[in-house]
Amino acid sequence: MSFRRYExxxxxxxxxxxxxxxxxxxxxxxELSxxxxxxxxxxxxxQGTWIHxxxxxxxxxxxxxxxxLDTPENAAFFAGYKQTLRARQ
Structure with a gap:
């Protein structure tokens, strides 16, 4: 079993x-818990720095x-969750 950290x-x-x-x-x-x-x-x-x-x-x-766990299901969750966070603004 391998694990993946999502930050x-x-x-x-x-x-x-x-x-x-x-x-x-x-x-x-x-939600994540x-x-x-x-x-x-x-x-x-x-502290973050970026150029635009x-x-x-x-x-x-x-x-x-x-x-x-490093699974396709967990990867799919985070791909979708990104949109949830963007909409939360």
Missing amino acids: IILPTRYNDGQPVEAEKFLLTNR SQFGAASFLPEAL KGQWFEEANVRLFVDV
Whole structure:
């Protein structure tokens, strides 16, 4: 049996600079824990830097992760869950 770690990096602020509600991080952690029996949330800010059309951006993010069996079903879950998180904004 092999395992795979899925890490989800979430921004702490919306594009307009307003903070993301703490309840959204809690909801995500609970959804993953319900799906897989456990999840880890690291609230320490991760500093991210990215470039778009020549402009530099910096942001603070948090990280959630789960270690799960490396199965096609789990891979499909995370592919779909990405859309769930995008819609949550």
